Amino acid sequence: MIFHYKVGFLGVGNLAQAIIKGLIENKTLPPSHIFAANRSPGKLQKVADTYGIQAMATNEDVINACDVVILAMKPQDLAAAIDPISSAFSDGQIVISLAAGFNLRSLEKRLPHCRIARLMPNTPSLISRGVLGYVVADDEDKALPTVVEDLFTPLGYVLGVDDEDQFEALMISCSSGTGFVFELMTYWQDWIEERGFDPAVARKMTVETFLGAAMLASQSKDIPLEDLQNKVSSKKGITAAGLQSMRELETERTLRISFEKAALRNQELAKEN
Ligand SMILES: NC(=O)c1ccc[n+]([C@@H]2O[C@H](COP(=O)([O-])OP(=O)(O)OC[C@H]3O[C@@H](n4cnc5c(N)ncnc54)[C@H](OP(=O)(O)O)[C@@H]3O)[C@@H](O)[C@H]2O)c1
Structure with missing residues (x-):
């Protein structure tokens, strides 16, 4: 204690x-x-x-x-x-x-x-x-x-964590990552608002979607994230069409590059100090 x-x-x-x-x-x-x-x-x-x-x-x-x-x-x-x-x-x-x-x-x-x-x-x-x-x-x-x-x-x-390389990964995924999640949430809210929803309602819909998905993942510890995603998506269905587009547009690559850019900035700052 x-x-x-x-x-x-x-x-x-x-x-x-x-x-x-x-x-x-x-x-x-x-x-x-x-x-x-x-x-x-x-x-x-x-x-x-x-x-x-x-x-x-x-x-x-x-x-x-x-x-x-x-x-x-x-x-x-x-x-x-x-x-x-x-x-x-x-x-x-x-x-x-x-x-x-x-x-x-x-x-x-x-x-x-x-x-x-x-x-x-x-x-x-x-x-x-x-x-x-x-x-x-x-x-x-x-x-x-x-x-x-x-x-x-x-x-x-x-x-x-074991060393500063892992510390950097944790900092970027969890601290900077919080900022990246808010960036995505902003796009979500904007799209909903453009479909005529009141900003406060659009914000709530966005927040509850992220919160609900995160809580579901948290409470389903033994189910891989991919399996949880598959439960929302059926072959040739609506979600599958959206997911296919996310993959074609290389959302993963965008996110990975953002992580790497943040890591580079961290290394620059460490050199300055
Ligand atoms: N905010 C976050 O989400 C976050 C997350 C992870 C890590 N961090 C780290 O946490 C640290 C603090 O961030 P913050 O957001 O809390 O910054 P902040 O609100 O600007 O607070 C820094 C405080 O330090 C004081 N200070 C500056 N020089 C000082 C000195 N020589 N002696 C005593 N106090 C001094 C400042 O005084 P004044 O009142 O005069 O300005 C200010 O109150 C940073 O190193 C940041 O990298 C922040």
């Missing part, structure tokens, strides 16, 4: 607030064990007032007060935030970075004496339906995965 841990956030933006909310609502940690600092003090005070967490004057104060430090600033702010205060981190202190495009090697170079993990949540974590992937820097550190899983399980499905 990590209930006794003190957890600190450097940055209290959108994602940190979602995590803080999850930790408190799910009673993973009491507000008295959550500490935070933020570049703009106004935002920090608001978050502290909302959740009753401990607002600290500086990042160093958070590091000194906590067992686990979560780096929750944007990747472009990370180096400037931690480089001048790297000596404030104690030997063996747990550091969990949320920054996309900032790899373990860069983090270990900066904080060689810390136990480091990267975690990538997606936005459904806001409603405890996230997919949260993590990777730890030291394979031999058997206790760190438990800490990460205890902390983040309230936000959804937490999955440890």
Whole structure:
């Protein structure tokens, strides 16, 4: 159990607030064990007032007060935030970075004496339906995965991966992937609206279709997705005509190229950092 841990956030933006909310609502940690600092003090005070967490004057104060430090600033702010205060981190202190495009090697170079993990949540974590992937820097550190899983399980499905290649695949399919799914949902809603439906109704039809398909797949764990699809489609039928067109137009290729482009951008960002 990590209930006794003190957890600190450097940055209290959108994602940190979602995590803080999850930790408190799910009673993973009491507000008295959550500490935070933020570049703009106004935002920090608001978050502290909302959740009753401990607002600290500086990042160093958070590091000194906590067992686990979560780096929750944007990747472009990370180096400037931690480089001048790297000596404030104690030997063996747990550091969990949320920054996309900032790899373990860069983090270990900066904080060689810390136990480091990267975690990538997606936005459904806001409603405890996230997919949260993590990777730890030291394979031999058997206790760190438990800490990460205890902390983040309230936000959804937490999955440890073996290396940063898998971490990238998870980030693209689940975090960027959430954006790709919304792109498809937008096309769905547009088509329905063009057939005369009210936008709110078209949105609901779209959302319920995606939700229903996802829930059916979730509740039919032993049935391959292809078999679930076959149940909607009969030879020379209506669905089959649409599916054939999706295949002729190479929807799979479009999606694969989108995944690869996202992966390339991730690699570019990692080089910049
Ligand atoms: N949002 C997502 O869906 C998502 C998903 C996966 C991963 N991530 C990762 O999560 C991280 C945070 O994303 P976000 O969407 O929460 O960003 P955000 O809303 O912009 O929050 C970042 C916060 O960090 C603060 N900050 C910047 N520099 C700081 C410093 N030196 N010391 C202390 N605080 C500092 C900012 O303060 P100000 O108030 O001054 O701006 C801001 O409140 C990013 O690294 C991102 O890659 C986000």
